[in-house]
Amino acid sequence: xxxxxxxxxxxxxxxxxxxxxxxxxxxxxxxxxxxxxxxxxxxxxxxxxxxxxxxxxxxxxxxxxxxxxxxxxxxxxxxxxxxxxxxxxxxxxxxxxxxxxxxxxxxxxxxxxxxxxxxxxxxxxxxxxxxxxxxxxxxxxxxxxxxxxxxxxxxxxxxxxxxxxxxxxxxxxxxxxxxxxxxxxxxxxxxxxxxxxxxxxxxxxxxxxxxxxxxxxxxxxxxxxxxxxxxxxxxxxxxxxxxxxxxxxxxxxxxxxxxxxxxxxxxxxxxxxxxxxxxxxxxxxxxxxxxxxxxxxxxxxxxxxxxxxxxxxxxxxxxxxxxxxxxxxxxxxxxxxxxxxxxxxxxxxxxxxxxxxxxxxxxxxxxxxxxxxxxxxxxxxxxxxxxxxxxxxxxxxxxxxxxxxxxxxxxxxxxxxxxxxxxxxxxxxxxxxxxxxxxxxxxxxxxxxxxxxxxxxx
Numbered sequence: 001x002x003x004x005x006x007x008x009x010x011x012x013x014x015x016x017x018x019x020x021x022x023x024x025x026x027x028x029x030x031x032x033x034x035x036x037x038x039x040x041x042x043x044x045x046x047x048x049x050x051x052x053x054x055x056x057x058x059x060x061x062x063x064x065x066x067x068x069x070x071x072x073x074x075x076x077x078x079x080x081x082x083x084x085x086x087x088x089x090x091x092x093x094x095x096x097x098x099x100x101x102x103x104x105x106x107x108x109x110x111x112x113x114x115x116x117x118x119x120x121x122x123x124x125x126x127x128x129x130x131x132x133x134x135x136x137x138x139x140x141x142x143x144x145x146x147x148x149x150x151x152x153x154x155x156x157x158x159x160x161x162x163x164x165x166x167x168x169x170x171x172x173x174x175x176x177x178x179x180x181x182x183x184x185x186x187x188x189x190x191x192x193x194x195x196x197x198x199x200x201x202x203x204x205x206x207x208x209x210x211x212x213x214x215x216x217x218x219x220x221x222x223x224x225x226x227x228x229x230x231x232x233x234x235x236x237x238x239x240x241x242x243x244x245x246x247x248x249x250x251x252x253x254x255x256x257x258x259x260x261x262x263x264x265x266x267x268x269x270x271x272x273x274x275x276x277x278x279x280x281x282x283x284x285x286x287x288x289x290x291x292x293x294x295x296x297x298x299x300x301x302x303x304x305x306x307x308x309x310x311x312x313x314x315x316x317x318x319x320x321x322x323x324x325x326x327x328x329x330x331x332x333x334x335x336x337x338x339x340x341x342x343x344x345x346x347x348x349x350x351x352x353x354x355x356x357x358x359x360x361x362x363x364x365x366x367x368x369x370x371x372x373x374x375x376x377x378x379x380x381x382x383x384x385x386x387x388x389x390x391x392x393x394x395x396x397x398x399x400x401x402x403x404x405x406x407x408x409x410x411x412x413x414x415x416x417x418x419x420x421x422x423x424x425x426x427x428x429x430x431x432x433x434x435x436x437x438x439x440x441x442x443x444x445x446x447x448x449x450x451x452x453x454x455x456x457x458x
Contacts, residue, residue: 006169010160013217017092018173020210021149022180024099027203028067028145030184030273032138033060035106037274039196040130041420043111049123050420054131057405057421060270061398063135067142068394071150074143075386079151080236083377088156089218095148096211102141104204107197109133148211150386156218158370170367175359238377239384250448251372251381255388256441257323258365262389264334264435265358266397271405271423278422279410280347320446323364327438330357334432338425361438368445404430 006014041056054062082091114130115121161169184203191199238244245252268275333354341347373381401423410422 006160006165009217009219013214014157014169014172015176016210016217017096017149017153017214018176019180020096020207021145021153022177023183023203024103024141024145024207025149026177026180026184027103027200028138028141029269030181031188031199031203032063032106032134033270034188034273034277035196036060036063036131036134037420038277040109040111040127040134044123044127046123047419049127052124053127055406055421057271057402057423059131059135061402063138064266064270064398065395066135066139068390070139070143071146071394072386072391074146075151075390076236076384078147079155079381080232080238082152082155084232087220088152088159089214089220092148092152092156093211093214093218095144095152096214097208098211099141099144099148100204100206100208100211102137102144102204103207104201106134106137106141107200107204109137146386146390150390154385158373158375161370163371166367166370170363170370173363173366177362239381248372248374250445251369253441253445253448254365254368254372255385257438257445258369259388259392260434260438260441261330261361261365262393263397263400264330264431264438266393267401267404267431267434268334268427270398271401271427275423275425275427276347279424280341280344319364319368320442320449322360323442324439326357326360326364327435327442328357329353330361331432331435333357334428334435338428338432341425341428400430400434401427 036059037056041050044050078091082088109130111126111130114133115126118126118129120126157169157173187199187202330353333351333356336350337347337354339350341350369385373385404427405421405423410424411419
């Protein structure tokens with residue numbers, strides 16, 4: 001197959017919107033959880049309020065689950081609408097602008113501001129209202145993010161790429177989360193100096209600026225694609241029909257693999273940075289610990305594309321075998337973190353196979369889903385995609401993680417001598433056990449692919 005080349009303008013927008021989107025998602029996935037733990041729960045002055053309020057892990061689980069519902073609804077309804085309107089640019093650019101504005105608003109959420117608005121000194125009431133304010137704002141932010149990134153950017157990427165250049169495109173897009181992680185972690189390292197308010201303002205302004213640039217840099221990707229006719233609500237539920245599932249079995253098997261993989265990720269990821277900060281880096285000098293993690297992220301960002309290229313170019317190594325190799329690395333890495341990850345020196349080598357497996361699986365799963373997505377219904381399938389990428393994983397995964405760490409005896413003592421529980425390494429064991437099941441849909445896809453090859457050669 002001859003590879004189609006993407007133009008410089010397309011690559012510019014891929015990297016611009018991909019990086020800005022990943023920075024915003026990293027803020028949600030990394031910073032909101034630590035913000036909730038450190039700035040909200042961490043500033044409570046009354047032990048009774050902590051003991052009687054919603055536990056932090058349950059609050060995080062609820063926040064992740066509700067934001068998943070918002071992401072699903074946004075992508076399902078607006079992805080279909082963008083198909084029917086034959087428009088991506090306005091949804092993408094305007095969505096990023098709104099996404100950044102909502103992110104910046106988190107800089108104004110605090111116990112003090114809630115107490116002032118409520119005119120109350122009841123710490124339990126103030127804490128409860130503040131926690132739910134964070135959760136509701138996260139839902140709003142996710143709705144905007146899914147409109148612009150999941151419903152629009154992902155559909156735009158599918159519009160402007162084809163099977164010949166998607167593996168390369170997905171490789172670049174898979175590295176961007178690592179680059180964004182390094183950027184966000186670098187900013188997190190100075191949160192203590194600049195404060196969460198300034199932090200959220202900087203990040204929000206960056207995402208909004210990206211949306212403004214897109215108004216001038218993006219070309220409409222839907223030109224030449226037929227206008228969608230028919231009933232809007234019929235289009236919304238199109239992908240849920242049994243006949244459609246039967247017609248696109250390979251696509252839905254790919255979705256199943258994505259779903260199992262992402263459930264495993266969501267068991268530990270929402271609690272990861274609290275775990276790293278208060279358990280793994282507990283006895284590590286702050287600057288050294290931050291530099292170590294950032295160095296590890298940069299190293300992985302450099303070596304992962306190389307690993308993928310080596311695997312895919314080896315003789316007789318097909319996509320399925322790469323899937324299996326990456327899956328084994330992901331599962332083994334999670335087991336190693338559970339068994340041996342107790343400090344920086346032991347955790348980074350242990351988690352490396354899991355992170356490499358995570359990145360390679362993300363690349364291949366995304367490319368496979370795009371390959372099997374009908375070109376004339378890209379936007380419609382973004383909502384179905386969100387069921388398996390976000391809705392099920394982000395409802396089920398954090399709940400399992402909450403159960404895995406709910407009996408934790410490990411606690412953190414804040415400056416007011418108030419104790420809050422901490423995550424434990426048990427969450428990595430639960431995630432590894434779930435990840436094993438990703439082999440089932442991958443092997444089924446492999447069998448169907450082999451059967452098709454035999455049929456074609458007959």
